[in-house]
Amino acid sequence: MPRPYPAVPIPSPEGGVIPPVLPVLPGLRGLLPRGGLVRGSVVAVAEFGLLCLALMAAASADGAWCGIAGIPEAGVLAAAGLGLDAERTLLVPAPGPAWPQVVASLLDGCELVLLRPPGRAPVQVRQRLEATLRRGRGVLLVAGDWPGAPVRLRVVTQRWTGLGDGHGRLRASCAEVAADGRGEAAMARTCWLWLPAEDGGVALAGPRDFPDGLPFGIPAGDQPGTLGAVPALQAAGG
Amino acid sequence: MSARGLTAGQPSRVMVVSCPELRDPDQSAPDQSAEAARQHERVIATVTGFCPDVEVVEPGVCAFGARGPARYHGGEQALAARIAAAVTGLGVQARVGVADGLFAALLAARDSAARDSAARDRDPVTVIPPAGTARFLAAQPVSVLADQVLAGQDLAALLYRLGLRTLGDFAAVPARDVASRFGDAGERAHRLARGLGSRPLAPRPPPADLSVAREFDPPEPRAEPVVFAAKALAERLHDGLAARGLTCVRVQVLATWADGRESSRRWRHDGLLSAAAVADRVRWQLDGWRPAPADGVDGWRPAPADRAADHDQHAEGGVTVLRLVPDQVVRATGQQLALWGETVPGDRVARAAMRVQAMLGHEAVLRPVLGGGRNVPDQVTPTPFGDKREPRLAADRPWPGRVMGAAPGLVFPAAREAEVTDGAGQVVRVSGRCELSAAPARLAVRGEPPRRVTGWAGPWPLHERWWDPAAARRRARFQLVTDDGRAWLAVVQDGRWLVEAGYW
Numbered sequence: 230m231p232r233p234y235p236a237v238p239i240p241s242p243e244g245g246v247i248p249p250v251l252p253v254l255p256g257l258r259g260l261l262p263r264g265g266l267v268r269g270s271v272v273a274v275a276e277f278g279l280l281c282l283a284l285m286a287a288a289s290a291d292g293a294w295c296g297i298a299g300i301p302e303a304g305v306l307a308a309a310g311l312g313l314d315a316e317r318t319l320l321v322p323a324p325g326p327a328w329p330q331v332v333a334s335l336l337d338g339c340e341l342v343l344l345r346p347p348g349r350a351p352v353q354v355r356q357r358l359e360a361t362l363r364r365g366r367g368v369l370l371v372a373g374d375w376p377g378a379p380v381r382l383r384v385v386t387q388r389w390t391g392l393g394d395g396h397g398r399l400r401a402s403c404a405e406v407a408a409d410g411r412g413e414a415a416m417a418r419t420c421w422l423w424l425p426a427e428d429g430g431v432a433l434a435g436p437r438d439f440p441d442g443l444p445f446g447i448p449a450g451d452q453p454g455t456l457g458a459v460p461a462l463q464a465a466g467g
Numbered sequence: 468m469s470a471r472g473l474t475a476g477q478p479s480r481v482m483v484v485s486c487p488e489l490r491d492p493d494q495s496a497p498d499q500s501a502e503a504a505r506q507h508e509r510v511i512a513t514v515t516g517f518c519p520d521v522e523v524v525e526p527g528v529c530a531f532g533a534r535g536p537a538r539y540h541g542g543e544q545a546l547a548a549r550i551a552a553a554v555t556g557l558g559v560q561a562r563v564g565v566a567d568g569l570f571a572a573l574l575a576a577r578d579s580a581a582r583d584s585a586a587r588d589r590d591p592v593t594v595i596p597p598a599g600t601a602r603f604l605a606a607q608p609v610s611v612l613a614d615q616v617l618a619g620q621d622l623a624a625l626l627y628r629l630g631l632r633t634l635g636d637f638a639a640v641p642a643r644d645v646a647s648r649f650g651d652a653g654e655r656a657h658r659l660a661r662g663l664g665s666r667p668l669a670p671r672p673p674p675a676d677l678s679v680a681r682e683f684d685p686p687e688p689r690a691e692p693v694v695f696a697a698k699a700l701a702e703r704l705h706d707g708l709a710a711r712g713l714t715c716v717r718v719q720v721l722a723t724w725a726d727g728r729e730s731s732r733r734w735r736h737d738g739l740l741s742a743a744a745v746a747d748r749v750r751w752q753l754d755g756w757r758p759a760p761a762d763g764v765d766g767w768r769p770a771p772a773d774r775a776a777d778h779d780q781h782a783e784g785g786v787t788v789l790r791l792v793p794d795q796v797v798r799a800t801g802q803q804l805a806l807w808g809e810t811v812p813g814d815r816v817a818r819a820a821m822r823v824q825a826m827l828g829h830e831a832v833l834r835p836v837l838g839g840g841r842n843v844p845d846q847v848t849p850t851p852f853g854d855k856r857e858p859r860l861a862a863d864r865p866w867p868g869r870v871m872g873a874a875p876g877l878v879f880p881a882a883r884e885a886e887v888t889d890g891a892g893q894v895v896r897v898s899g900r901c902e903l904s905a906a907p908a909r910l911a912v913r914g915e916p917p918r919r920v921t922g923w924a925g926p927w928p929l930h931e932r933w934w935d936p937a938a939a940r941r942r943a944r945f946q947l948v949t950d951d952g953r954a955w956l957a958v959v960q961d962g963r964w965l966v967e968a969g970y971w
Contacts, residue, residue: 277877278876278877278971279876279970279971282876294812294813294816296819301880302877302878302879302880302969303876303877303878304843304874304875304876304877304878304968305835305837305847305878306837306843306846306847306874306875306878307873307874307875307876308876309837309874310873310874315834315835315836315837315847316834318834318835319816319819319820319832319833319834319852320832320833320834320835320849321823321827321831321832321833322831322833322849322880323827323831324823324827324831325827327826327827330826331823331826331827334819334822334823334826335819335823336819337815337818337819337822338813338815338816338817338818338819338820339816339819384971386952387952387953387971388952389922389948389952389954389970391872392922392923392924392946392948392954393922393924394906394922394923395906395923395924395925396924397922397924398870398871398872398924398946399872399873399946399948399954399970400872400873401873402873402952402954402970402971404952425873429873429874
């Protein structure tokens with residue numbers, strides 16, 4: 230079971246107390262062990278996509294500055310539709326070979342940094358960045374492989390609605406997102422989401438919303454109703 | 468003319484220092500002309516070191532009375548040579564001319580510039596002896612009058628057509644005839660040609676040089692002492708500016724290394740930076756100047772605390788001179804932040820962004836601005852951090868013809884080449900009347916295995932800027948869904964398929 234919400238409040242340098250997690254959109258809370266992005270930690274998403282942008286949206290709307298490094302194709306318009314504040318976003322499309330320094334510098338100023346490292350990051354670099362993270366109060370969101378990340382997310386399958394055979398337009402996408410990780414996030418969980426929903430945001434969905442019936446990826450035993458972590462996830466999400 | 472002392476009407480000795488490369492900076496490149504202006508200031512400052520009363524004649528040219536300084540420095544030739552050497556030391560080519568009167572001295576400086584380059588490099592100095600000025604002038608072509616008097620161009624052309632090819636020819640014409648034929652301007656030109664009538668110099672002290680510098684002898688190989696010195700320098704700079712009621716828009720940090728290389732970067736200042744903040748920027752600049760480690764691992768220092776030990780040696784042998792130059796000095800009018808509307812980055816964010824800019828360059832850190840436009844890539848304008856935020860295309864227009872619906876999560880910076888084929892394996896074509904040759908069945912993005920198309924919509928035609936042949940383009944847009952659950956924004960342009968964006 231996920232631990233109850235606040236662990237230890239973090240005193241902020243300006244005085245006062247800052248919450249130990251950065252908020253995420255309500256639809257995504259169930260995927261994360263404390264219902265948000267724990268400050269000082271790494272969250273790894275298997276591949277860059279709308280899920281990464283959705284994870285940043287609520288924190289950005291809440292006033293946090295976000296950095297996006299190494300992802301020149303990040304769709305700012307879609308991110309803004311999900312709730313990201315473009316005014317409080319820094320883009321470093323090409324951090325180059327010095328990307329660890331760039332990310333460390335960004336983490337000095339931004340509370341949330343989305344990074345796609347070029348290739349697999351060497352272990353020393355990862356450890357140093359994690360140490361930098363723990364000293365600060367930011368969250369590093371990695372689009373790609375990050376061994377040892379406490380929380381890992383991936384889009385298992387996805388289907389768009391609204392497009393027919395020569396007519397219509399893309400309206401919404403129903404996606405199955407899986408989460409696992411280490412420690413309190415060790416228990417695997419899955420979640421059906423409208424990503425994006427027709428209004429551009431993120432909403433909870435069910436497997437029955439999936440267009441054209443069940444996708445190919447789900448084993449026969451994993452029928453609707455028996456999905457592993459759904460009860461726990463609803464408890465955390467509420 | 469007596470050999471010693473002054474007589475009434477005798478022009479005084481004038482020395483002119485001319486830097487041809489600063490005279491006509493390329494106006495089309497504002498950066499370059501600003502650089503020329505800065506160089507000009509430094510040249511003037513250098514010349515002022517020899518003689519305080521310097522008149523700036525035009526950009527890159529200054530003049531002063533040579534008599535006193537020449538006596539002090541041991542003769543005109545010696546003084547001119549020293550000035551030429553000092554200005555050349557700034558990296559600017561200088562020509563020095565000495566003659567009776569400003570006009571002759573200007574010509575003398577120009578004369579030394581006009582000689583062939585081999586001779587010029589040997590001797591940038593032309594001294595016309597006091598008795599020789601008339602002869603020197605007489606040999607000059609009349610075209611030199613062109614920019615000296617009103618309508619001089621016409622006058623010079625006219626004189627040339629009349630067969631008066633040199634100033635000597637012109638000077639030989641009686642003054643009375645010149646006045647009756649050529650009027651006031653002609654008379655003035657005639658006086659100039661005779662070596663008379665040069666206006667007296669109007670020296671004014673040039674604006675004080677507000678830059679501050681610190682030399683390190685021996686060169687300082689570690690960053691910390693340089694940063695420490697930078698803080699003191701920044702305080703001096705701020706004091707100097709504040710005493711005159713000024714502030715600067717940007718501050719330029721110039722570090723010269725022992726091997727002669729220079730690192731120069733301009734930092735936004737706006738009168739907001741404290742001395743410690745300036746010192747921080749010097750530190751970032753020195754950091755950024757260090758060669759990047761090849762593997763990105765060994766040279767990386769994660770925390771400022773580890774830094775002192777890390778800066779053991781700069782490969783370049785250390786810093787010899789650190790100079791802070793205020794750029795765009797303006798009157799200090801205080802600072803008023805916008806009441807609403809714009810998000811002003813906080814100190815921490817600005818520091819972080821500028822640190823990255825110090826490493827990767829100004830253009831590397833962007834803030835997106837949402838705007839309008841018909842194509843997906845047009846709708847976001849990335850502006851470098853610190854620049855004015857303005858969308859390329861206004862957001863409040865209707866932009867008919869843009870793709871509606873969900874926005875793509877991936878917008879490829881350059882559209883990716885692709886191939887869309889029908890069931891028979893033929894490339895799907897779009898006719899001028901927007902008719903498809905067949906329904907799309909497969910999408911193969913270059914570099915990836917082909918995908919089966921499970922749903923599609925389009926074509927949505929777009930004919931943009933048809934009035935401008937260079938920018939005009941016709942394209943048909945499609946949305947495609949493929950069997951892996953992804954969706955794509957594909958475009959046909961000039962018969963080629965491109966993928967502009969991805970929805971996932």
